[in-house]
Amino acid sequence: MSKTAKSMGEQAHAMLRHQIISGAFAPEQPLRLAQLQERFGVGFSPLREALTRLTAEGLVTSEPMRGFRVAPLSLEDLRDTMETRAFVETEALRRSIRRGDDDWEARIVSSLHALGRQFERSSPDQPESLAALEERHRDFHFALVSASGSRRLEQIIDSLYVGSVRYRMPSLSNRHSAPARDLMAEHGAIADAALARDEALATRLLAEHYHLTAEMLSQAQAAPLDRAV
Amino acid sequence: MSKTAKSMGEQAHAMLRHQIISGAFAPEQPLRLAQLQERFGVGFSPLREALTRLTAEGLVTSEPMRGFRVAPLSLEDLRDTMETRAFVETEALRRSIRRGDDDWEARIVSSLHALGRQFERSSPDQPESLAALEERHRDFHFALVSASGSRRLEQIIDSLYVGSVRYRMPSLSNRHSAPARDLMAEHGAIADAALARDEALATRLLAEHYHLTAEMLSQAQAAPLDRAV
DNA sequence: AATCAACAGATTTTCGCAAATCTTGTGTTC
DNA sequence: GAACACAAGATTTGCGAAAATCTGTTGATT
Numbered sequence: 001m002s003k004t005a006k007s008m009g010e011q012a013h014a015m016l017r018h019q020i021i022s023g024a025f026a027p028e029q030p031l032r033l034a035q036l037q038e039r040f041g042v043g044f045s046p047l048r049e050a051l052t053r054l055t056a057e058g059l060v061t062s063e064p065m066r067g068f069r070v071a072p073l074s075l076e077d078l079r080d081t082m083e084t085r086a087f088v089e090t091e092a093l094r095r096s097i098r099r100g101d102d103d104w105e106a107r108i109v110s111s112l113h114a115l116g117r118q119f120e121r122s123s124p125d126q127p128e129s130l131a132a133l134e135e136r137h138r139d140f141h142f143a144l145v146s147a148s149g150s151r152r153l154e155q156i157i158d159s160l161y162v163g164s165v166r167y168r169m170p171s172l173s174n175r176h177s178a179p180a181r182d183l184m185a186e187h188g189a190i191a192d193a194a195l196a197r198d199e200a201l202a203t204r205l206l207a208e209h210y211h212l213t214a215e216m217l218s219q220a221q222a223a224p225l226d227r228a229v
Numbered sequence: 230m231s232k233t234a235k236s237m238g239e240q241a242h243a244m245l246r247h248q249i250i251s252g253a254f255a256p257e258q259p260l261r262l263a264q265l266q267e268r269f270g271v272g273f274s275p276l277r278e279a280l281t282r283l284t285a286e287g288l289v290t291s292e293p294m295r296g297f298r299v300a301p302l303s304l305e306d307l308r309d310t311m312e313t314r315a316f317v318e319t320e321a322l323r324r325s326i327r328r329g330d331d332d333w334e335a336r337i338v339s340s341l342h343a344l345g346r347q348f349e350r351s352s353p354d355q356p357e358s359l360a361a362l363e364e365r366h367r368d369f370h371f372a373l374v375s376a377s378g379s380r381r382l383e384q385i386i387d388s389l390y391v392g393s394v395r396y397r398m399p400s401l402s403n404r405h406s407a408p409a410r411d412l413m414a415e416h417g418a419i420a421d422a423a424l425a426r427d428e429a430l431a432t433r434l435l436a437e438h439y440h441l442t443a444e445m446l447s448q449a450q451a452a453p454l455d456r457a458v
Numbered sequence: 459a460a461t462c463a464a465c466a467g468a469t470t471t472t473c474g475c476a477a478a479t480c481t482t483g484t485g486t487t488c
Numbered sequence: 489g490a491a492c493a494c495a496a497g498a499t500t501t502g503c504g505a506a507a508a509t510c511t512g513t514t515g516a517t518t
Contacts, residue, residue: 006293007293007294007500007501007502008501008502009501009502010293032468032469032470033469033470033471034468034469042502042503043502043503043504044470044471044502044503044504045274045277045501045502045503046501046502046503048274048277048278048470048471049277049278049281049501052278052281052282052285053281053284053285055282056281056282056285056286057285058384064235064236064239064470064471065236065469065470065471065508065509065510066469066470066509066510067469067470068470077380080379080380080381081381083379084379084381084382084385087320088317088385091316150309150312150313151306151309152309152310152313152389152392153313155287156313156317156385160381163381236470236471236472237471237472238471238472261498261499261500262499262500263498263499271472272472272473272474273472273473273474273500273501274471274472274473275471275472275473277500277501278471293500293501294478294479294480294499294500294501295479295480295499295500296480296499296500
């Protein structure tokens with residue numbers, strides 16, 4: 001389970017994905033095969049497979065005979081993605097509250113706890129700790145909706161998460177992005193409402209959480225653009 | 230726009246996709262590279278790319294070092310997929326009714342008309358006409374939700390459609406699948422309600438349409454299993 | 459001066475072979 | 489007789505070179 005030497009394709013996929021998400025490549029930047037081959041030390045075939053998969057995930061775009069490039073970011077897409085997340089995840093949360101068993105509750109409690117611990121531990125100086133924080137954050141939100149009973153909803157939630165994480169990563173390291181917001185309190189309130197099986201409150205809090213996030217990220221996203229001009 | 234000689238990868242992707250959807254390959258059947266190479270006359274690389282893309286689309290599964298196989302079908306997945314379609318598309322329809330302009334209305338009218346024509350023309354004897362009918366059906370449903378204003382919702386709807394079309398194709402050619410159902414009347418009623426901007430009615434009819442379809446396909450899907458046992 | 463054609467360099471896409479891995483069938487041992 | 493090890497065949501995966509395509513530049517023509 002642990003020693004399994006992953007295939008080159010898997011490795012290339014994981015590395016590229018991580019670097020794109022963490023912003024090592026700029027949006028719209030062309031991804032040249034030769035350059036990537038040197039950078040990761042893998043051949044053409046695994047790279048193509050990785051890029052094809054990333055294209056399907058929406059992190060990369062491709063035009064025939066013109067290669068691959070990092071998928072663009074836009075305010076429009078950010079808004080759309082966060083709104084859609086709110087729409088889909090509130091439904092998944094609603095179903096989870098109805099169907100969730102003891103294990104579901106345990107997953108929420110434990111992932112919230114882990115998120116809190118990592119939150120205390122993290123600082124903007126350490127990029128790794130921010131990656132770990134993002135991981136915990138993701139785990140908590142997935143735990144919330146993990147009893148929806150719908151494989152399809154889970155897949156959709158997953159792909160929307162991928163579509164939104166690139167907007168959050170840069171702003172995590174930016175102090176301006178968390179001006180007057182108590183993230184742990186928001187998460188705690190959502191968890192409490194979910195565990196209390198209060199559908200209306202839990203879904204309302206979750207939707208507000210996403211709308212708030214959307215606005216903050218929009219500002220963080222718009223700021224660099226203003227400066228650039 | 231038309232003469233563009235598509236790349237081998239595109240071709241392989243399109244052909245494989247079509248054959249899987251139309252049921253030329255059985256679910257869970259292994260897809261051997263050598264076999265596909267002979268069948269389509271393309272090399273390993275384009276085939277791998279095609280299979281990787283199809284895996285991302287959910288039509289194919291892959292296990293490391295054990296190759297690719299046609300994705301399985303199940304009653305569970307059918308139910309889940311159709312329920313999720315109803316959930317997502319009713320929202321997209323709601324938004325389209327609010328935001329749709331003259332072009333949106335025109336798309337509905339024209340695609341409904343084209344669907345009706347193809348419906349008259351089609352017979353179970355001609356596989357091509359059924360493929361054309363499926364195409365028209367798809368176009369109509371996409372037209373309904375084509376003014377939602379959300380790229381993400383459109384993507385989700387698209388991927389759920391792909392996930393459901395394999396269940397419908399086999400049952401299209403099966404007479405038992407359309408016992409006492411006036412499909413054109415259902416579609417006409419949905420279109421009328423949408424054009425009349427009656428959100429509540431249109432979304433209710435659309436949801437019922439999908440629930441009915443889910444039940445019919447479930448029976449068609451369960452039948453062969455009963456016989457096999 | 460502007461437009462277009464053609465050439466050279468760079469890049470993507472494709473192919474066939476070698477290496478790594480899995481599967482199947484056979485023989486041996488307890 | 490059952491379980492295991494092992495070898496042979498089949499299959500996937502990875503690599504580098506060759507072919508096809510695109511991009512940018514130079515030079516000729518109007």
